[in-house]
Amino acid sequence: MTSGVVPGRATGVEGALARYPERTRVFVEALGWGDPVADAVVADLVAEGRGPGMRRIRRALAEGIGAVPDAPASVVRLFAEIDAEPEWLDRDLLDLASHAYCRHPVAVLTALGTASLVGSYVNGAAVEPLALTRRFTDRGAVRAFETASWLWAAARPGGLARFAPGVAATVRVRLIHAFVRHHILTGLPEGSWDAAELGHPINQADSAYTLIEFSLIPLRVMGRFGIPHTPRERSAIHHLFRYVGYLMGVDPRILPRTERDFAELEEIYHLTGAEPSAYSRELVAELLDVIMPDNLASQAGPLSPVLRRTARPMVHGLARTFAGDQIADRLGVRRNAWRHLPAVMAAPVRAVNVIQHAVPGGMDRKLRRALRFIDATTAATAARLGVGHDLVDASSDHPAAGPPE
Secondary structure, eight states: OOSSOOOTTOOSHHHHHHHSHHHHHHHHHHTTOOOHHHHHHHHHHHHHOHHHHHHHHHHHHHHOGGGOTTOOHHHHHHHHHHHSOOTTOOHHHHHHHHHHHHTOHHHHHHHIIIIIHHHHHTOTTTTHHHHHHOHHHHSHHHHHHHHHHHHHHHHSTTTTSTTSHHHHHHHHHHHHHHHHHHIIIIISOTTSSOHHHHOSTTOHHHHHHHHHHHTHHHHHHHHHTTOOOOHHHHHHHHHHHHHHHHHTTOOTTTOOOSHHHHHHHHHHHHHSOOOOOHHHHHHHHHIIIIIHHHHHHHTSGGGHHHHHHHHHHHHHHHHHHHHOHHHHHHHTOOOOGGGGHHHHHHHHHHHHHHHHHHSTTHHHHHHHHHHHHHHHHHHHHHHHHTOOOSSGGGSTTSTTOOOOO
16 A cells, blocks of 8 residues: 555545556655645745746746856755756657657647546546636636647747747746645635645646646547657657656656556556546536637638537537547536547548658658647737737736736
């Protein structure tokens, strides 16, 4: 059995232990772990005042910690982690991953909405921080935009070079999570967070699972749509998100390394997961009934009127296909004929990809088109939503935001 106290949210632990004893033990213990490095930074920022502290962080991200001689010890420690590349990091694999991943932005975003998030939201305990802040349902489209902004900053070629936007964005997300933990534990009425039942807010186990949402699950969805990846490309994509996890502060004891690690962690998450809450179903309804249909229709150009009629049933059907009937039934995902769409599309999509691979320069041209699409849709979505920031820490209503210079 595991050592320490097992949070009440962890059901089915014995079954998971029987399959993956060591990984399950670490996972259950990690439900009680925060991110000591980032949490110490946030404690100092709160004590000092968020404006000066966040300006210092932004400067260190852009110029290095040497540009901030008055940085407190907590910030120095954070940047020591960021600047020290892990010995296992292979930047050639990062480059391969970026090319293989970013060539298919529509498939990736479809996977995130209809598979990754639905599979995550089924765990009612994991979504409790969202329930307490309510930012996804109150400003769901903006939060989805912020997530996509971070993803493409990190995943695009060169995005995880030390002073590239993807590293800065990932570290900012890490601190955003630490601010939310601080708010939940110190800024809400006493008793708002039940640690005995829920574990630690935005804990290490849930943070490690988040990496699966951007790697293993999109690869699975792309495969079902007929988009092929070589074994080396798959390995590279998991390597990229392993490094994202490192930058995000995921504890090395639970940070997955290989595709098999990612797959086992996904299974443990579902074997030990809490039942969906009412807020789980509210999140899924907002995602499938509002956010995804609006995004699809707004990006469809002349086909927008058609997408506005068909997008909602389509994303419900896809979510049922990718999440499976058991999860879909628990979350109120509707059943319809659109669930067969991947099977219909797989053969022609695979054939097109084979041809593109065979044409000299075909994959490079496809990547350039994809990156232009990402940039254009990001700008168009920001304009449609009236958003002037990339991540929530740059919005005026978030505790991680500092006042203007």
